[in-house]
Amino acid sequence: MEQELLANIWAMLVALMLVLYVILDGFDLGIGVLSIFTFDPRSRGMMMGSIGAIWDANETWLVLFGGALFGAFPLVYGVVLNALYVPIMLMLFGLIFRAVSFEFRAHSHRKLPWERAFGLGSLAAVAGQGLVLGGVLSQIEVGPQATGVLGFAGGPWDFMTPLSVLVMLAVVLGYVMIGASYLILKVPAEMQRRVHRMVLASSIAMFLLIVAITLTMPFLSEFISHKWLAGPYAGPLWALGTGAAFAFAMLLLVTVYRKYTRLPFLLSLLVFVLAFAGMGTALYPYLVPPSITIQQAASSKPTLVFMLFGIGLLIPVMLLYNFYLYRVFSGGLHEPGQEYEQE
């Protein structure tokens, strides 16, 4: 296989891992953010219970994404993590708190502090992730460093732009939307009303933000405006955008109607996937726009081939046992606090 094709395949695989991470851990983290605004201990317990058995597997997609990116595109891994040191740390500290709060809450007599750690940890992690995305879109300065090696050449606070704040808010709301729609699947009837309202509120807010971002982006970045208006990808981009908007309209309709339990979650997933596909198309062939392309960053051919066997071929297997895990723990939480207790 040619190096160029291999690099593109790996870009697709890395993107797939990222999408899987964002939609799977996205709803866990969204539920975490929602728990901050939930004052009834029983509901909070149910929220944590609904993801107790699966959040760890979901977070693993992030570990996989990190490893694959490091192996396939070391230049991007180094430059992006170096440039976004501050938001990455925010995300990591948040994820640590989220993880330990699950363990310690299970053992603790006083649940409240750990439930709060879960909520605030989730919020910090989501905010960090939003700022990372915003930081990448706000352009990272790449150039020769003091040692002459190509790498990150900017400062630690470069990521803080109006655009990255908008993106961060959109990501927080998006996670809340997908988290709330997952909760519809899980919670008993008396809680559903409230959860439907959460889906509605978060998705409308997110939609407005995304419109704002889409409208301002072309002015902030010539690179993106060119993509939207001319260039070979303008057509597919508009198609994806229209698709996302359509899925979104369906989601609103279904949520207002309040009759379906599965459909809101599926539609939220669709919105996410289409939005992601749109972003991928807009960035192609860059990984770090507008300075590092897929080809520039890719590892050498033997590495990419070896990884294709060691990791690429395992993706279906991983999907399979994740699917099995979800099957074992499918169904609603009818007996709160009972269903997913450790034993």
Add this chain to the structure above:
Amino acid sequence: MDWPDPLMLSRVQFALTTMFHIFWPLLSIGLSLYIVVMEGLWLLGRGEVFYRQAHFWTKPFLLSFGLGVASGLPLEFQFGTNWANFCLVSGGFFGNILGFEAAMSFMLEAAFLGIMIFGRRRVSRGMHFFATVMVAFGASLSAFWIMVASAWMQTPAGVQFEGGRAMIIDYFAAVFNPSWFYSFSHMWMACFETTLLLIGGISAWCILRKRQTEFFLLSFKMALAISLIVAPLQILLGDMSGRGVATYQPAKLAAMESHWQTNPPGQGASMAIAAWPDPENSRNAWEVRLPNLLSLITTRTLTGTVVGLTEFEPKDRPPVAVTFWSFRLMIALGTLMLTIVIWGAFQWRRGRLSPKLAHTNKWLLRMWIVMIPTGFIATDLGWVVREVGRQPWVIYNIMRTSDGVSNLESLPPTISLLVYAAIYLLLPVMFIYFTRRLVIKGPDLTSDIPQPPVRIKGDPV
């Protein structure tokens, strides 16, 4: 190097996070295998008590697993945030191995852990056992890949550095590089030894206080019996590591032994049992030496040549005092571990570990309790020898640690170091607090064993 220099901050942060992270994999690898054995014995019909064992030790396992996940994620990302230039150079091999670890082991562990912990009423017993085995297998496989990556930094092989980037030329040689075997096996054995000391120590505490003596006598004897193989084996593997280091990283071995001058042909190298190195003058300020011993241990002959530190430029020498003393202390602890294991086995043979008499072995049991933390400490000391001894290189003889660091200002890594220090120091405290409570509460020996779901015909489960 000025403080707060981003390089120094990054090094301290890496050392701190790895040294406090490693506690949890030590336990989750060791405990997961112990649980597999217990659950296996139960399924083979050796009695309910083995189910109770599996059930009780699953709780500290789960705690350590959770803390391992929480404290491990930052390690992977730390390579990018703090060591970006190392990533650029090594990514083609090192990054890909981290990816392998995630794809092969983390996914396995994470997906089956949910079933192992929450699934007893949801899947059959066979499936539950399978999930438990997969969790244990995933945990050990993860250790394998991490040790391969780490060993490659010690003895890089199978790659060519073109344009400052590692290009793989021989994958097999890179993965199975010269130091992978002794690195992995020594670490893997450390997981067992540390875990057995914890199980044995906790059991000793309960036996001494006559709390559910029969239950804890079983786990004490299990820990003792397995340690009887593990403790001496670990010393043999340590010796093997030492000889590997002598072959592939002579500067590190010389630092471990504070050995400055290469012994002349025909004369044996003596070994410093204790010494205070004086790097300025390339000698020891004071020392206690035993003749010929270093040659004997390193080369298996009385007069074999052992390369001294003066053969290397001062800028290519690792810090001596830290390496030397960490090494000495680790060996002392390993020997002490073997001693209490043999002592325990001796008492067992004399029939002193019967349910009636067990609590009378006061000093033996106290010794096991005191030794609980030593597995963790010895492991960290071993890592200090390994990593400090590799300095000043990050990739041995290829890239210097100082060339690997990211482009950073002082403030962000200062803050992150402080936050990490606070969190990572808190985790062991919480672990001790909750484990202590679990032990005081004791194992649940009475409640019903959860029943797997009954399949109704035609019901698609």
